[in-house]
Amino acid sequence: MLKEIQKSLFKKKATVLYPFKERERVHIPEGFRGKIVFDRDKCTGCLLCARFCPSGACEIVTDEKGKRPIFHLELCLFCSQCQEVCPKGAINLTKEFELAAFDRKAFTIR
Amino acid sequence: MQEEELQKTEKKSAYELFFDIPVGPQHPALKEPAFFKFRVEGERVVGVDVDVSYNHRGIERALEDRNYIQNIYLIERICGICNVAHTLCYAQAVEQLHGKEIPPRANYIRLMMEELARIHSHMLWLGVAAHEIGFDTLFMYVWRDREVVMDLIEMLTGNRVTTAVNTIGGVRRDVSNEAKDKVKKGMNVLEERLKYYRKVALNDPTVNARCSGVGILKPKDAIRLCAVGPTLRASGVKNDVRKDDPYTLHDEVPFNVITFDTMDVFARVLVRIDETLESVNMVRYCLDHMPNGDVRIKLPLSPPVGEAISRVEAPRGELIHYARSNGTKNPERYKVRTPTFENLPSVSEMLTSKSDYEVNIADIPIILASIDPCFSCTARMEFRDVSKGKTWIWSLKELKAHCSKSRR
Structure with a gap:
């Protein structure tokens, strides 16, 4: 019992104080499926x-270049299926995961 | 137990006083919506009426409107924890429709992911069970160590829970050599911790007092009521889809089917801990024996006309998917049979006092939790006559007869 207490007292805490301290310690691995980045030229x-x-989540609009997708992040499942099927590699899912915003326009990726 | 049977028990009361305690559909003791009506005589539970129809989401119908690729992600969301089992089962069914085999490396990765998901599901359950018996220190410890496997899953697939790793024709991501080393290290940590939890479960007086002799399900009843998964194995019945009807590589990878003969909640705890240890060894075997090669074959979007059934041992028990294709890009019919629904009759059996064993009100939470209930698995169709307080299920023939009658 005492041994356990001693061990636990001097151990590093398991909880990460995420938004307040040690923000950089939130480890995001390579290949994480986060916010979509769309390269319109490709x-x-x-x-x-x-x-x-x-x-x-992927809506098709017609502009001067023809039919192009826009992505609605509020509907997105982050399954990266669009990234997988894109033949030109124009869609990429980044490591960015903090997507809360007050403005709905922030959720639309053009 | 049905309503009529509850009324029968009323007449036989020794005290001539019964109370009905309603629990749910929204209740602090339940994590998901379900309704339980317990008939109690003092502290004794003498009957239970279960209603689980609060979570119908119409997924089977929605599957018929989407194409086979989109359906992977919808199937995945039937249940968050069992997502690997669901997508694996779906992918197997569609590959069966195509009549194609997937590359061996893809099979190894599928099996490894399935076992990692089992580790994470069983550890989650162990934490929940510890919380239900009031042993919150164990709950915190188990969930801290569960982060090890969650981080590994995140590293391998790009997300903590919804992995989206299985696809039609293989898997979507390969496992690199650095990832393999990290998984091996994680497995060493987990094995050590799990052995410690096994020791805790066997020696701790709290666990023993709350779990031993509680929620007894005899093997005869378990088979009669079609229990599946760890609930059935804890009653001493050796039944596991991975052994009985091997899929992916379960006929090659060595593992033991864990059974226990004490038939109570304690047996369910130990069956799950031991199964997790088996899974750790299976993940290690997969990492050591993984061949090189492709992880995916390209298959056309529309499979040929046909039917397919596939079975998978999900963490909660046997999972069955049925698919019927009419040659288009959408399935014509899709049916999912989930383990919790099969285990609910057993839970009413466990919750009813018998001549040789008593159920107290205080034991209800842990007995309910012991089947690892997942109410997103359960919603099915049933009929309810509120004025008479009757619930029944109709066959298609009866339903048609009723429709034609009411039309007239």
């Missing part, structure tokens, strides 16, 4: 991303 408008998106 896109050819094949619309595969919208065809395979399971949650309807």
Whole structure:
């Protein structure tokens, strides 16, 4: 019993004080599926991303370049299926995970 | 137990006084919506009426509107904890429709992910069970160590819980050599900790007092009521889909089916801890024997016309998926049979006092928790006549007859 107490007293705490302290200690591994980054120049408008998106987060709009997707992060499941099917590598999921915002426009990726 | 049987017990009361305690659908003791009506005689529970139809989400219908790729992510969300088992079962069913085999490396990764998910599910359960018996120190310890496996899953797949790793024709991510080393290190930590928890469960007076002789389910009743998974194995019945009907590589990877013969909650605790230890060894075997090669084959979006059934041993028990294809990109019919639904009749059996064993009100939470209930697994169709207080389930024929009658 005493041995356990001694061990626990001088051990590092298991809880990370995430938003307040040691922010950098929140370890995000490579290949984490976070916020979408879309490269509009690489896109050819094949619309595969919208065809395979399971949650309807990928909306198709028509602009001067033709049909292009816009991504609604509030609907996104972060499954990275769009990244997988994109033949040009225009869609990438980054390590960014802090996505809360007051403005809804912040959730739309163009 | 059905309502009529409850009324029968009323007449036989020694005290001529019964109370009905309603618990749920929203209740602090329950993590998910379900309704239990306990009939008690003092502290003794003499009957229970279960209603689990609060969580119907129409997933089977929604699957028919989406294509096979989109369905992977919908299937994954039937249950968060069992997501690997669900996607594995779905992928196997669709591959069976295609009639194709996946590469051996993909099979190893699938098996490894399945076992990692089992480790994380069983450790979560152990924490919840410790919390239900009021042993919160154990709960905190187990959940701290569960972070080891959660971090490994995050590293391998890109997310902590919803892994999205299985896909039709293989897996979506390969395992690198550095990742292998990290998984091996994590497994060493977990093995040591799990052995410690086994010691705690065997020697601790709190665990013993709250779990031994509580929630007894005899093997005869377990088979009669179609119990599955650890609940069945804790009653001493040797039944595991991984051994009985091997899928992926379960016929190659060595493991033991853990059974226990004390038939109570204590047996369920030990079965789950020992199974987790077996899973740790299976993950190690997979890492050592993983061949090189592709992890995925490309398959067309629309499988040929046909039917398929696939079975998987999910952490909670046997999981069955049925798929029917009509040659288009959407399935014509999809059916999921989940383990918790199969275990609910057993839980009413465990919660009813018998001549040789008593159930107290204080034991209700741990007995309920002992089957690892997941109420997202349970919603099915049933009919309820509120004025008569009757609940029943109709067959298709009866339903059709009723519809034509009411139309007239």
